[in-house]
Amino acid sequence: MDLSTIYISAAVPFLLLWTAFGADGSASSVASYQPDVAKQDEAAVTILYDNNRFGPRLKTAWGFSCVVRGLEKTILFDTGGDGNTLLGNMSQLGVKPDEIDIVVLSHIHGDHTGGIEAFLYKNRRVVVYLPASFPGNFKKTVTLLGARVEEVLGAKEIFSGAYTTGELGDGIKEQALALKTKEGLVIITGCAHPGVVSMVRKAREMTGENTVWLVVGGFHLGGEPPSRIKSIAKEFRLLSVQKVAPCHCSGDGTRRLFKEEYGLDYIECGVGRVIRFP
Numbered sequence: 285m286d287l288s289t290i291y292i293s294a295a296v297p298f299l300l301l302w303t304a305f306g307a308d309g310s311a312s313s314v315a316s317y318q319p320d321v322a323k324q325d326e327a328a329v330t331i332l333y334d335n336n337r338f339g340p341r342l343k344t345a346w347g348f349s350c351v352v353r354g355l356e357k358t359i360l361f362d363t364g365g366d367g368n369t370l371l372g373n374m375s376q377l378g379v380k381p382d383e384i385d386i387v388v389l390s391h392i393h394g395d396h397t398g399g400i401e402a403f404l405y406k407n408r409r410v411v412v413y414l415p416a417s418f419p420g421n422f423k424k425t426v427t428l429l430g431a432r433v434e435e436v437l438g439a440k441e442i443f444s445g446a447y448t449t450g451e452l453g454d455g456i457k458e459q460a461l462a463l464k465t466k467e468g469l470v471i472i473t474g475c476a477h478p479g480v481v482s483m484v485r486k487a488r489e490m491t492g493e494n495t496v497w498l499v500v501g502g503f504h505l506g507g508e509p510p511s512r513i514k515s516i517a518k519e520f521r522l523l524s525v526q527k528v529a530p531c532h533c534s535g536d537g538t539r540r541l542f543k544e545e546y547g548l549d550y551i552e553c554g555v556g557r558v559i560r561f562p
Contacts (some may be wrong), residue, residue, distance in 0.1 A: 320558045321378040327354030327465070327561040328383075329472065329500060332373050333399070334531050342376055344505050347395030348474055348502055352463065354561070356387035360403070361461055362474050365395040366506040367402020370532060373474070373555060381406035386442065387431070389414040390474025391458040404429040413442060415451035415459055425466050439490040449486045453478030460501075462487035467562040468495030468526060475502040475533050481519050488523065496525040497562060500553060504547025506535030513538050517545040520524030529553035 297358060306435065319339045322328040323432045331338065333349035347365035351358065351374075364370045387410050390396055404410070408430030414423070416435040423433050436459055439450040445464040451457040456477040463470040467548065471487045473480060487496060499520070505513055528542050529551035543550040552557060 292411065295535065301513060304339070319377050319556055322353055322558045322560065324353055324358070324383060327374045328352075329470065329559050329561075330377055330378065331531065331555050331557045332360075332377065333370050334553070334555040336531050336554035337377070337556075338552065338554030342373050342556045344555055346532075347398065348390075349396075349399065349469060350472065351379050352446075352461075353379075353383075355446060355463065357446070358383050359442075359446065359461070360384045360387045361472050362390050362396040363387070363399030363403055365398035367399040370399035371402055371406065377556065378445070381387075382409075386410060386418050388442075388448065388459070388461055389418075390460065391415065391456055391477060392418055393452055393456070393475065394475050400426065404431055413459075415457045417457040418452055439486070444507070447487070447491055449483060449490065452483060452486060458483075460487060461502070462491055463561075465492060465497055465561045468497035468524070469493045470497055470561060471499045471501075473499065473501035473503065476504045481516055481523070482503065484520070484523050484525065494524055496523060498527045498528035498529060498551070498559065500524055500531070500551070500559060503530045503534040503538055504530035505530075505538040506533055508535070508538070510541060511519060511536070513541045517542050521545070527551055529557070529559060 322330050329350050329352050331350045333347050335346045337344050349362045349364040351360050411432045411436045412426050415437050416437045426433050436448050441447050447462045449460045451459050458477045460483045461472040527549045528546050531553040532538050
């Protein structure tokens with residue numbers, strides 16, 4: 285028996301233990317992990333695509349997508365950067381493409397729109413709400429794939445209790461989604477390029493709701509100085525934002541500082557996270 289054979293033979297028991305028990309000696313969560321799956325009639329937002337991990341068997345990648353269930357219609361908000369990753373995570377989380385009624389695309393960047401074609405191959409019987417500023421060839425592609433395009437310019441109600449802020453910003457045009465719940469608004473942002481505070485203000489203004497139960501999504505604050513992030517967290521408090529779940533482009537520093545500010549009302553967010561509405 286040569287040295288390599290001896291080494292492999294000796295290593296096998298250790299590798300088996302490593303698989304069964306994680307590196308810290310605790311029982312591995314991967315082997316027994318069952319994702320938290322929201323029921324179709326349960327009002328909740330499920331993160332399908334993000335660069336932050338929450339569920340161990342789900343694939344992370346730069347971008348964002350989530351699904352909103354339990355309302356009058358089921359909404360897919362953004363489609364991440366890659367169709368295979370999006371559809372794979374949807375499958376793991378028990379979200380079927382054909383249950384989606386509406387797709388809302390926040391802005392034109394590929395890490396939010398890259399999965400749209402793969403999704404439409406699975407379900408083209410949807411209405412795609414996208415900012416009017418999207419390129420004509422993008423709109424044409426979506427139409428040729430069989431979906432109906434609704435161009436969004438100003439704020440509007442998509443269906444009862446679900447609103448788009450309309451496209452906002454002077455540079456990158458972006459829309460956010462606002463949903464009315466019993467405890468206040470749920471606001472979903474893709475990257476918040478126009479400013480996350482401005483988007484929250486717009487959502488409150490257009491819906492007439494002063495209380496915001498949750499803001500979830502990308503806050504676009506990665507790399508910003510702590511003083512600015514703390515100032516935004518304080519502005520959230522002044523805007524009656526009850527809970528926060530920053531992810532995607534928010535930045536680790538943002539997540540840490542918002543957690544300090546919000547304590548138990550901070551929601552750790554990443555792909556696989558299910559946030560149930562009140």
